[in-house]
Amino acid sequence: MSVAREGALRRRLATVLAGVAALAGVAACGSAESSTSAELRARRAALAHVARALLASREAVAREGAQARIAWPLIDRGIPRPPQQPAHRRRTRVTKAQLRLEAAERKRRSAELARRDAQTRQAVDAAAAAAAKLPAQLVSHPEELTGAGSPIAGVYELAAGLIANGSAQVAAAISPPPSASPAARAFQRANVNTYIVSFYDGNFDMALLGKKLQLAYEHLGGARAFRAKLTPEQVTEIAAAYSPAAEQLRPHPWHGLVGD
Secondary structure, eight states: OHHHHHHHHHHHHHHHHHOOOOOOOOHHHHGGSSSOOOHHHHHHHHHHHHHHHHHHHHHHHHHHHHHHHHHHHHTTTTTOOOOOOOOOOOOOOOHHHHHHHHHHHHHHHHHHHHHHHHHHHHHHHHHHHHHHHOOOOOSOOOGOOOTTHEEEEHHHHHHHHHHHHHHHHHHHSSSSTTTTOOOHHHHHTTTEEEEEEHHHHHHHTTTHHHHHHHHHHHHHTHHHHHHSSSSSHHHHHHHHHHHHHOOOOSOOBBTTTTTO
Protein backbone atom coordinates (compact mmCIF):
# COMPACT_ATOMS: atom_id res chain seq x y z
CA MET A 1 0.00 0.00 0.00
CA SER A 2 1.39 3.41 -0.96
CA VAL A 3 1.94 6.47 1.21
CA ALA A 4 -1.07 8.03 -0.55
CA ARG A 5 -3.24 5.07 0.48
CA GLU A 6 -1.94 5.45 4.03
CA GLY A 7 -3.01 9.09 3.98
CA ALA A 8 -6.45 8.13 2.70
CA LEU A 9 -6.83 5.65 5.57
CA ARG A 10 -5.95 8.36 8.06
CA ARG A 11 -8.43 10.82 6.54
CA ARG A 12 -11.17 8.20 6.70
CA LEU A 13 -10.26 7.50 10.32
CA ALA A 14 -10.53 11.21 11.15
CA THR A 15 -13.99 11.29 9.55
CA VAL A 16 -15.17 8.27 11.52
CA LEU A 17 -13.80 9.62 14.79
CA ALA A 18 -15.57 12.92 14.13
CA GLY A 19 -18.76 10.88 13.79
CA VAL A 20 -18.05 9.20 17.12
CA ALA A 21 -17.60 12.60 18.76
CA ALA A 22 -20.83 13.86 17.26
CA LEU A 23 -22.60 10.77 18.52
CA ALA A 24 -21.28 11.41 22.02
CA GLY A 25 -22.60 14.94 21.82
CA VAL A 26 -26.05 13.68 20.92
CA ALA A 27 -25.91 11.23 23.82
CA ALA A 28 -25.03 14.04 26.20
CA CYS A 29 -27.96 16.20 25.06
CA GLY A 30 -30.73 13.63 25.40
CA SER A 31 -31.53 10.14 26.55
CA ALA A 32 -32.27 7.06 24.50
CA GLU A 33 -35.89 7.39 25.55
CA SER A 34 -36.30 10.50 23.36
CA SER A 35 -35.99 8.36 20.22
CA THR A 36 -38.88 6.47 18.70
CA SER A 37 -39.28 2.79 19.48
CA ALA A 38 -38.37 1.83 15.91
CA GLU A 39 -35.18 3.90 16.02
CA LEU A 40 -34.17 2.40 19.33
CA ARG A 41 -34.76 -1.13 18.10
CA ALA A 42 -32.63 -0.45 15.01
CA ARG A 43 -29.79 1.05 17.03
CA ARG A 44 -29.84 -1.77 19.54
CA ALA A 45 -29.92 -4.38 16.80
CA ALA A 46 -26.96 -2.74 15.05
CA LEU A 47 -24.95 -2.54 18.26
CA ALA A 48 -25.69 -6.19 19.09
CA HIS A 49 -24.66 -7.17 15.55
CA VAL A 50 -21.35 -5.29 15.88
CA ALA A 51 -20.79 -6.76 19.35
CA ARG A 52 -21.20 -10.31 18.04
CA ALA A 53 -18.68 -9.54 15.29
CA LEU A 54 -16.21 -8.14 17.83
CA LEU A 55 -16.59 -11.29 19.92
CA ALA A 56 -15.99 -13.46 16.85
CA SER A 57 -12.83 -11.50 16.00
CA ARG A 58 -11.33 -11.31 19.47
CA GLU A 59 -9.02 -14.34 19.12
CA ALA A 60 -7.45 -12.91 15.96
CA VAL A 61 -7.18 -9.52 17.67
CA ALA A 62 -5.59 -11.09 20.76
CA ARG A 63 -3.00 -12.93 18.62
CA GLU A 64 -2.16 -9.73 16.76
CA GLY A 65 -1.88 -7.77 20.00
CA ALA A 66 0.46 -10.34 21.53
CA GLN A 67 2.77 -10.32 18.51
CA ALA A 68 2.62 -6.54 18.26
CA ARG A 69 3.80 -6.15 21.86
CA ILE A 70 6.83 -8.33 21.08
CA ALA A 71 7.72 -6.43 17.92
CA TRP A 72 7.00 -2.90 19.07
CA PRO A 73 9.97 -2.33 21.47
CA LEU A 74 12.29 -3.42 18.65
CA ILE A 75 10.99 -0.85 16.14
CA ASP A 76 9.63 2.04 18.21
CA ARG A 77 12.83 4.00 17.48
CA GLY A 78 13.17 2.80 13.91
CA ILE A 79 14.42 -0.32 12.22
CA PRO A 80 18.02 -1.53 12.57
CA ARG A 81 20.45 0.21 10.24
CA PRO A 82 22.61 -1.92 7.98
CA PRO A 83 26.21 -2.18 9.24
CA GLN A 84 28.51 0.47 7.79
CA GLN A 85 32.11 0.06 6.82
CA PRO A 86 34.46 1.91 9.15
CA ALA A 87 35.76 5.16 7.70
CA HIS A 88 39.34 4.98 6.47
CA ARG A 89 41.74 6.94 8.61
CA ARG A 90 45.44 7.37 8.55
CA ARG A 91 47.11 5.30 11.20
CA THR A 92 50.18 6.44 13.03
CA ARG A 93 52.08 4.38 15.57
CA VAL A 94 49.31 1.79 15.99
CA THR A 95 50.50 -1.37 17.66
CA LYS A 96 49.45 -4.83 16.66
CA ALA A 97 47.68 -5.19 20.01
CA GLN A 98 45.60 -2.08 19.31
CA LEU A 99 44.73 -3.38 15.85
CA ARG A 100 43.58 -6.68 17.36
CA LEU A 101 41.45 -4.85 19.94
CA GLU A 102 39.82 -2.70 17.25
CA ALA A 103 39.15 -5.73 15.07
CA ALA A 104 37.60 -7.58 18.01
CA GLU A 105 35.38 -4.59 18.82
CA ARG A 106 34.21 -4.35 15.20
CA LYS A 107 33.44 -8.06 15.23
CA ARG A 108 31.48 -7.70 18.48
CA ARG A 109 29.46 -4.78 17.15
CA SER A 110 28.77 -6.58 13.89
CA ALA A 111 27.55 -9.67 15.78
CA GLU A 112 25.32 -7.52 17.98
CA LEU A 113 23.83 -5.78 14.93
CA ALA A 114 23.23 -9.13 13.24
CA ARG A 115 21.56 -10.51 16.38
CA ARG A 116 19.34 -7.43 16.74
CA ASP A 117 18.48 -7.49 13.04
CA ALA A 118 17.49 -11.17 13.14
CA GLN A 119 15.42 -10.67 16.30
CA THR A 120 13.62 -7.66 14.79
CA ARG A 121 13.06 -9.40 11.48
CA GLN A 122 11.52 -12.45 13.17
CA ALA A 123 9.28 -10.38 15.47
CA VAL A 124 8.02 -8.05 12.73
CA ASP A 125 7.35 -10.95 10.36
CA ALA A 126 5.31 -12.66 13.09
CA ALA A 127 3.39 -9.44 13.79
CA ALA A 128 2.69 -8.93 10.09
CA ALA A 129 1.47 -12.52 9.73
CA ALA A 130 -0.89 -12.09 12.70
CA ALA A 131 -2.12 -8.74 11.36
CA ALA A 132 -2.85 -10.26 7.97
CA LYS A 133 -5.33 -12.62 9.67
CA LEU A 134 -7.39 -9.82 11.18
CA PRO A 135 -10.80 -9.59 9.50
CA ALA A 136 -10.49 -6.55 7.24
CA GLN A 137 -14.18 -5.77 7.65
CA LEU A 138 -16.12 -6.31 10.85
CA VAL A 139 -19.57 -6.80 9.30
CA SER A 140 -20.60 -7.61 5.75
CA HIS A 141 -22.86 -4.59 5.18
CA PRO A 142 -21.54 -1.73 7.34
CA GLU A 143 -23.59 0.80 5.38
CA GLU A 144 -26.74 -0.70 6.86
CA LEU A 145 -25.68 -0.04 10.45
CA THR A 146 -27.25 2.77 12.42
CA GLY A 147 -26.48 4.48 15.70
CA ALA A 148 -23.28 3.79 17.63
CA GLY A 149 -22.69 0.49 15.82
CA SER A 150 -21.72 2.30 12.62
CA PRO A 151 -18.72 4.33 13.89
CA ILE A 152 -17.53 1.43 16.03
CA ALA A 153 -17.43 -0.84 12.96
CA GLY A 154 -15.76 1.95 10.98
CA VAL A 155 -13.02 2.47 13.55
CA TYR A 156 -12.39 -1.29 13.65
CA GLU A 157 -12.03 -1.46 9.86
CA LEU A 158 -9.62 1.47 9.69
CA ALA A 159 -7.60 0.23 12.69
CA ALA A 160 -7.25 -3.23 11.12
CA GLY A 161 -6.10 -1.59 7.86
CA LEU A 162 -3.48 0.55 9.60
CA ILE A 163 -2.16 -2.45 11.54
CA ALA A 164 -1.99 -4.78 8.53
CA ASN A 165 -0.50 -2.22 6.17
CA GLY A 166 1.90 -0.75 8.72
CA SER A 167 3.34 -4.08 9.84
CA ALA A 168 3.62 -5.39 6.27
CA GLN A 169 5.47 -2.28 5.11
CA VAL A 170 7.85 -2.37 8.08
CA ALA A 171 8.57 -6.03 7.32
CA ALA A 172 9.24 -5.13 3.67
CA ALA A 173 11.62 -2.34 4.70
CA ILE A 174 13.61 -4.75 6.88
CA SER A 175 13.57 -7.58 4.31
CA PRO A 176 13.03 -6.09 0.84
CA PRO A 177 12.14 -8.58 -1.90
CA PRO A 178 15.13 -9.63 -4.03
CA SER A 179 13.52 -8.02 -7.07
CA ALA A 180 13.37 -4.58 -5.41
CA SER A 181 15.59 -1.96 -7.04
CA PRO A 182 18.04 0.09 -4.97
CA ALA A 183 15.74 3.11 -5.42
CA ALA A 184 12.73 1.13 -4.15
CA ARG A 185 14.69 -0.11 -1.15
CA ALA A 186 15.86 3.41 -0.34
CA PHE A 187 12.27 4.73 -0.62
CA GLN A 188 10.97 1.96 1.64
CA ARG A 189 13.54 2.74 4.32
CA ALA A 190 13.07 6.51 3.99
CA ASN A 191 9.34 6.15 4.67
CA VAL A 192 9.43 3.35 7.22
CA ASN A 193 8.78 5.63 10.21
CA THR A 194 5.38 6.52 8.73
CA TYR A 195 4.45 2.85 8.75
CA ILE A 196 5.86 2.31 12.23
CA VAL A 197 3.55 5.04 13.54
CA SER A 198 0.65 3.55 11.55
CA PHE A 199 1.27 0.22 13.27
CA TYR A 200 1.09 1.99 16.63
CA ASP A 201 -1.98 4.05 15.67
CA GLY A 202 -3.93 1.02 14.51
CA ASN A 203 -3.40 -0.80 17.79
CA PHE A 204 -4.20 2.39 19.71
CA ASP A 205 -7.53 2.77 17.89
CA MET A 206 -8.36 -0.91 18.35
CA ALA A 207 -7.87 -0.41 22.10
CA LEU A 208 -10.66 2.21 22.17
CA LEU A 209 -13.42 -0.04 20.85
CA GLY A 210 -14.28 -1.84 24.08
CA LYS A 211 -14.99 1.35 25.99
CA LYS A 212 -16.97 2.84 23.08
CA LEU A 213 -19.19 -0.23 22.90
CA GLN A 214 -19.62 -0.31 26.67
CA LEU A 215 -20.78 3.34 26.74
CA ALA A 216 -23.16 2.80 23.80
CA TYR A 217 -24.61 -0.29 25.50
CA GLU A 218 -25.36 1.65 28.66
CA HIS A 219 -26.78 4.60 26.73
CA LEU A 220 -29.16 2.34 24.78
CA GLY A 221 -30.63 0.74 27.87
CA GLY A 222 -28.11 -1.86 29.04
CA ALA A 223 -29.08 -5.36 30.16
CA ARG A 224 -32.74 -4.54 30.63
CA ALA A 225 -33.14 -3.33 27.03
CA PHE A 226 -30.90 -5.84 25.22
CA ARG A 227 -31.72 -8.94 27.29
CA ALA A 228 -30.27 -12.07 25.69
CA LYS A 229 -29.28 -10.24 22.48
CA LEU A 230 -26.29 -8.68 24.25
CA THR A 231 -25.54 -9.53 27.86
CA PRO A 232 -23.41 -7.59 30.38
CA GLU A 233 -21.00 -10.55 30.43
CA GLN A 234 -20.47 -10.27 26.67
CA VAL A 235 -19.93 -6.53 26.93
CA THR A 236 -17.36 -7.10 29.67
CA GLU A 237 -15.54 -9.63 27.46
CA ILE A 238 -15.44 -7.14 24.59
CA ALA A 239 -14.28 -4.31 26.88
CA ALA A 240 -11.37 -6.48 28.04
CA ALA A 241 -10.41 -7.75 24.57
CA TYR A 242 -10.44 -4.29 22.95
CA SER A 243 -8.79 -2.32 25.74
CA PRO A 244 -5.53 -0.42 26.29
CA ALA A 245 -4.27 -3.29 28.44
CA ALA A 246 -4.79 -5.73 25.56
CA GLU A 247 -3.99 -3.65 22.49
CA GLN A 248 -2.21 -0.37 23.18
CA LEU A 249 1.55 -0.45 22.57
CA ARG A 250 4.14 1.10 24.85
CA PRO A 251 6.27 3.16 24.85
CA HIS A 252 4.57 5.82 22.75
CA PRO A 253 6.42 6.45 19.46
CA TRP A 254 7.13 10.01 20.64
CA HIS A 255 8.20 9.01 24.18
CA GLY A 256 11.14 11.14 25.25
CA LEU A 257 10.69 13.54 22.31
CA VAL A 258 7.74 15.50 23.69
CA GLY A 259 6.07 15.55 27.08
CA ASP A 260 3.90 12.48 27.67
